[in-house]
Amino acid sequence: PDIRQQIAQTPELQPAQDAPLRSTPIRAVVLTNADVDHVAGLLSLRERQPFAIYATTQVLATLEANSIFNVLDPALVPRRILPPAEELAICDADGHDTGVTVESFPVPGKIALYLEERSRPEANFSSDAGDTIGVRITGAGSRGSVFYIPGCARIDATLRTRLADAACVLFDGTVYTDDEMIAAGVGQKTGARMGHLAMSGDAGSIAALA
């Protein structure tokens, strides 16, 4: 939902000076999960500009189940599966290669808050099966990659191995200490309950990735 301001602050995301009215340089969107802060911005990209959406089958099913996302006409905004463990060339709505390749991989996470069963607040909503993914992003002609892992519940051996030689990792920074929302009096949930590994501490992401 912050995408409006992000575009306003980022010239690269704005229409070029010589571009048609209501055009956009945004040619594709890759979703790493269905949380509202990851998908609600799609509703601000609804002025009939073509672009492609890439996501896991789980996330695409959630978009499909919420008719409000039909503001993005599938004829203009195709929805494409991001298959796990495969390097995929990201293409625009017309199938032209954007020059960006993405490899996705599941990470320990959680289903989106709004998909939790309200009747079972203490149930375990953790997921390792593709509800939350990380991506390795490579640009055309570049030798290095960027890992982008915005939500991650823990760093297991598989993930540690994957990131061992990474040149750059952008990693879940939702909470610095696991109980900071409780300590600040703004919520009852820990980072762990929300599917987010804390940054600090012996078991935190900074130590694990050091």
Add this chain to the structure above:
Amino acid sequence: PDIRQQIAQTPELQPAQDAPLRSTPIRAVVLTNADVDHVAGLLSLRERQPFAIYATTQVLATLEANSIFNVLDPALVPRRILPPAEELAICDADGHDTGVTVESFPVPGKIALYLEERSRPEANFSSDAGDTIGVRITGAGSRGSVFYIPGCARIDATLRTRLADAACVLFDGTVYTDDEMIAAGVGQKTGARMGHLAMSGDAGSIAALA
């Protein structure tokens, strides 16, 4: 989806200086239709602050059918029916009167874009039955009222009579001329197709309300 910026620009919508962290003075939201520009802002009000949502049964059914709106926990954010043709005291989540009363009335309109059947693009999606409403808003202790009619397809005799003695009317200003999007090369739809009466012309809203 612009509500973030609207709050940033409007001190009255921001937490008071002496209010708790993550509080809001927004105590209730009244929806006049289910279009994405009317309901997507709810997704930005999701940080577990209590407030009440008022809408017609049709609009509430659309929220119910889109699980993404479950980010607003019904235990904190009750959803209440706005009955037609009845002056209703708007209350906050706890049932305390906000001092604002609202009378709603159906206006000629259209169902939300994302609820249109894609397979029948030429079907008639107009609606007179509560998919789009207007509201008359009265503040505690004030003698006058404000009419707020953000979407309206035509001004019929019923509406003309209702507004005859109005002190203030805020009326659908989506298009100035019916074909302006086509003329500007930014779309194929007329205002009429989108359920919006043009402002200008002999049949426009300015002439009709003069």
